[in-house]
Amino acid sequence: MGPLIPQGIIPMGWDFVIALLIGIAFGFILEASGFSSSRNITGVFYGYNFVVLRVFFTAVVVAMIGLQYFDYFGWLDLNQIYVLPTFLSPMIVGAVIMGVGFIIGGFCPGTSYTAIAIGKIDAMVFTGGLFLGIFLFSEFFPFFEQFYYSDNMGNITIGEFLGISNLMFTMIFTAIAVIAFYVTWLIEKRVRKNHEEYKF
Amino acid sequence: MNKNYIILMSMLLVLAAGLLLLPEKNNTKQMNPEELMWDIVQPTRYVTTDDVAKSIIEQDPLLMLVDVRPESDFQDFALSGAINLPLEGFASDDTRAELDYPKKNIVFYSNDDLRADQAWVLAKRLGFNNVYVLRGGLNQWIKTIIQPVEPAQTASAEEFSQYTFRKGASLFFTGTKLSTTATTKESVVVTRKKKSSAVAGGC
Numbered sequence: 001m002g003p004l005i006p007q008g009i010i011p012m013g014w015d016f017v018i019a020l021l022i023g024i025a026f027g028f029i030l031e032a033s034g035f036s037s038s039r040n041i042t043g044v045f046y047g048y049n050f051v052v053l054r055v056f057f058t059a060v061v062v063a064m065i066g067l068q069y070f071d072y073f074g075w076l077d078l079n080q081i082y083v084l085p086t087f088l089s090p091m092i093v094g095a096v097i098m099g100v101g102f103i104i105g106g107f108c109p110g111t112s113y114t115a116i117a118i119g120k121i122d123a124m125v126f127t128g129g130l131f132l133g134i135f136l137f138s139e140f141f142p143f144f145e146q147f148y149y150s151d152n153m154g155n156i157t158i159g160e161f162l163g164i165s166n167l168m169f170t171m172i173f174t175a176i177a178v179i180a181f182y183v184t185w186l187i188e189k190r191v192r193k194n195h196e197e198y199k200f
Numbered sequence: 201m202n203k204n205y206i207i208l209m210s211m212l213l214v215l216a217a218g219l220l221l222l223p224e225k226n227n228t229k230q231m232n233p234e235e236l237m238w239d240i241v242q243p244t245r246y247v248t249t250d251d252v253a254k255s256i257i258e259q260d261p262l263l264m265l266v267d268v269r270p271e272s273d274f275q276d277f278a279l280s281g282a283i284n285l286p287l288e289g290f291a292s293d294d295t296r297a298e299l300d301y302p303k304k305n306i307v308f309y310s311n312d313d314l315r316a317d318q319a320w321v322l323a324k325r326l327g328f329n330n331v332y333v334l335r336g337g338l339n340q341w342i343k344t345i346i347q348p349v350e351p352a353q354t355a356s357a358e359e360f361s362q363y364t365f366r367k368g369a370s371l372f373f374t375g376t377k378l379s380t381t382a383t384t385k386e387s388v389v390v391t392r393k394k395k396s397s398a399v400a401g402g403c
Contacts, residue, residue: 174216
């Protein structure tokens, strides 16, 4: 049956309406999970709060397992899903910049908007910087255009890259997620002993 | 640790392990049948003999001619620069490797467009998007490029310019000498100035 839009079950014109609805739901979940708080975001780095890691790992694992079952039941044709191309080294550099931005700013781009929605002034400053960054990036794009498009590995999945089936990789990734949940729980317990004043 | 978390985690693990029991799916990426049908009815896959002749003359680096007739026919006559991939062995891995030039415009031709069209559908199914068919095949090639027919006096200027091009292309491909009439030849009398004298003066 799915994917709904490429199969023509939902007309293309609804793209933006659906995007808007998903965006609202995403923002709501971010705020409800406490992601508008910079403490939660940076807590991953300092080791006292791993809620971000847990929420995202859970989201990824649930989506992975769910989509594979959907494919099996014939509800969704995974072959028709668009896989974004991988540019390995530019992506690593981008991820490092993003991570540093997380720790310094205390928000990721999405959470800064949910924080604005609950009236945080530092988030407003953060989004100002975000737009400045976008502007500078666009202006100076020709300087790093070559690097930006380098290392193109095409539309590849991790399973294809490692030469194992996507089902196998899902299993391995789920195991990694569960281990990560347990390890971060242990770290949290130890670090929070020294954070008696810390409250959610 | 909360008991609920443990239950949820074990559920996740069981579901993930269940995935391993699912049958391995054949993930060959194929063209959507509807898309293929849509492409088949489009005339855009055809290129004219004039276009191909022009590309050959201009030595267009993007042009790749593929002869899909049997090898014996290919030995007898082929367009310059063409490679031979007989339709019989078309679905082999060799074909895939031979056609794997995503930037090139691959043009199939046969005696007419029938076999070339078949090759085109096969190539399309193999996932090549940059494939075309020479409209009319070699028969059309002989008719238009090798032996062009002069248009009637009342024909449009475009037809005449097309004819001029074909005539020129015919010369290019057949190597026939330009037949020049005597009247066009004018003997040029070269008159040389006589040197007035030996070197006068000097240093």
